[in-house]
Amino acid sequence: MLYRKFFLLLYLSLCFLSVSAQEYFSEGKNRLNFAKTYFELGGQYSPSFNSKTLNGNVVSFVQNSASLMPYLNIGGIHFWGHADFYISIPLGQINLQKNNSSDFLLNQSVITGARFLPLAYKDNRIRPYVGASWAVVNFKQKSTPDNAQPLFQQNKLLLDLGLLYGKGNWLVRAGINYNYSNKWQYPLSQTNFQEIETPDWSGNVSIIYTVETTRSKKMEKENERLNQYGNVTKPTKDALKFGDYFIGAGFATSFMLSNSKYNNNEYPYFNKKGISRTYLDASIGYHFNRAGIITALSYRSPKFVNEAFGIKQTIQKNSFALEAYKFLTDYNGFTPYLGLNITYDNIRFSENQNIQKTFNQLNPGITFGWDILPGKTEQFFVLRTNLRWYPFSSIKINGQCFSQHQLEYNVIQAVFYPARYKNAKKK
Template sequence: MLYRKPFLLFQLFLCVTSVSAQEYFSEGKNRLNFAKTYFEVGGQYSPKFASKTLDGNTVNPIQNSASLMPYLNIGGIHFWGHADFYISIPLAQINLRKNNSSDFMFNQSVITGARFLPLAYKDNRIRPYIGASWAVVNFKQKSSPDNTQPLFQQNKLLFDAGLIYGKGSWLVRAGINYNYANKWNYPLSATNFQEIKTPNWSGNVSIIYAIETTRSKNMEKENERLNQYSNVTNPTKGALKFGDYFIGVGFATSFMLSNSEYNNNTHPYFNKKAISKTYLDASIGYNFNTAGIVTALSYRNPKFENEAFGAKQTIQKNSFALEVYKFLTDYNGFTPYLGLNITYDNIRFSESQNFQKTFNQFNPGITLGWDILPGKTEQFFVLRTNLRWYPLSSIKINGQSFSQHQLEYNVIQAVFYPTRYKKSKKR
């Protein structure tokens, strides 16, 4: 995942500097001061923790050091100062003490979260918050002389609380994160599994820079028109054109949701529910503006890898999805949708010792997500988040089931409407 982080950062930068947020104004609550976008840079501290290594048949205790994790968050304070939605991108892991006989990885690679502020954010006021995030937590321990232990990854719900203070465009935040599920049944060898408890808390401090991107001082008439909409409206309200074509591109991650019978029997030391590397999610489609319906053809290429104790397993997918979904409502530009898709999957399964197998199959799925649309159907650059769920997907390896039941999560897709862009230039 690390080698694609620069591309993800660039994509997110383009997105949030285009249409995703608004500044708070004294004129009261309306559509264009519903949210405020920010960039956040900070560091997360995780304390040291006890672990184990294997010397022959003897299990020995060791101490893994405390660590620091610098990160970049991109998010928005929504609901007029009461809610904070964000994406967090951890940048590196810095271990504070070196161990010559063992090294470890304990970090997070995909984080999407939300925080609630009981008292709305205001300048020169300290405000408490509580929150939760959906994260991929990674753990790997490399111990001499083997150094071939696996990378374990888990989807986890993490909780946090803290304080935020700011003035103008600058804010500071300090908080504590809590992970209630911190036990790993980890293989020190192919047959020796031991329980390791990673830290169940961490602390963070950060600096935030908030920006205004939606309300333009040069478009006061347009601002006034948009602010006339009520908080909740029909997604098709105000649509002047039947429909528009669009193209979209973003990065996504897939999560296996079921265990594999084949891996449980053949490779019990592999990660139970594999998580893909970050991959490309590209689409082209047509938005029926007056009907609130979208049709799209999407391409994705997720790759799942497991490697440990001399065995390596790779699943490479090339998938095309034809999907149809409908916008359900519009709450100040937050526009959720729900629909169906049918996907054609080309799946290439390979393992060590030149074992390969290819599958071609169709799988039905569910598509759901939301657009950020403060500009209604006139907005030419849109932020789209979508999830695709495939509960029935499966393959057979040596007569044993290998579940492909998975959830695809496209954090942010940048969607561009060429005809809407041309129209905006004529105003």
């Protein structure tokens, strides 16, 4: 798991070094100072909480320690200092006290978070903010001697508020997070479920470094040309070429949106709606510049694992999607799109050594997302966010439905256009 986090951090760092990051106020509000990128390193404090363990048939209470979770946020302050969009990656968990008989895991990774600053960010000014984030909250109770309890994961909406202060490239943030849905029906054994209430609040402090990468002193004429565009323009405006090929790669996660009848009946102590491990989403395609349409072939391999009380269940998918989508508008380089896809899925289902099954299916889906595209159809490096929704996918295990209704979320895909790069080098 450590190597996964290392490569994920390295990848995201390289991506965000190429996203728009500008000084806001020196030239007023224009296209190239719409957003500013940052890297944020911080710590989240969670208070101690009461939990439960099972000794024989007797339920006992145990106090879990307060904990500290270091994290890395990567994001951008948008709308000329009024909005903050980010993702968050947990870097571990430090329990502040040791308990020899019981341990726990409690952390969260923010898939997408947004904060609103009523007063636009400025140097040497304290600015309050309020926000919300779509997060995966992970919880596991580890009781000796076997630590066989499952890892539970839930999609939750978390709320936060705090203060932001900075000068130049450096900022500091202090805030409080609130989780209004903090109760878990958790299995202490295969048949004994108990309600465990984790903390409903946590505090965080962090330091932020902002970067400037889009504007170049060597490209002042190009900067001036792009800044002449209005806030809302056509994505195809001033397209010089019919189209360009591209390649792309990024990290993604899949989320099951429906419960499995099979697991509900056979293994009620498993996580209800599976969340995949992080996987690579790779694509190759063609961008019709003048039509504002993209066609692409993508490959993904999400893996879902449930493991508890001696049972390990794995679903490994290998999927190829043929998709086409159209850009809808361009707001200062934020360019949303919508389209359709058809996916060939090879699904391998295994459960210990008892069940081994393979399924081959075609599943229709919807593709939507957005590009960060300040340079329009001449930009050779693009940051793309893909979401794919598959409402009809399912398999059958022992005559029972196992829903594969899921949402694939490619947080950031790095997309490279070779021909555009050659044209830019000539300039």
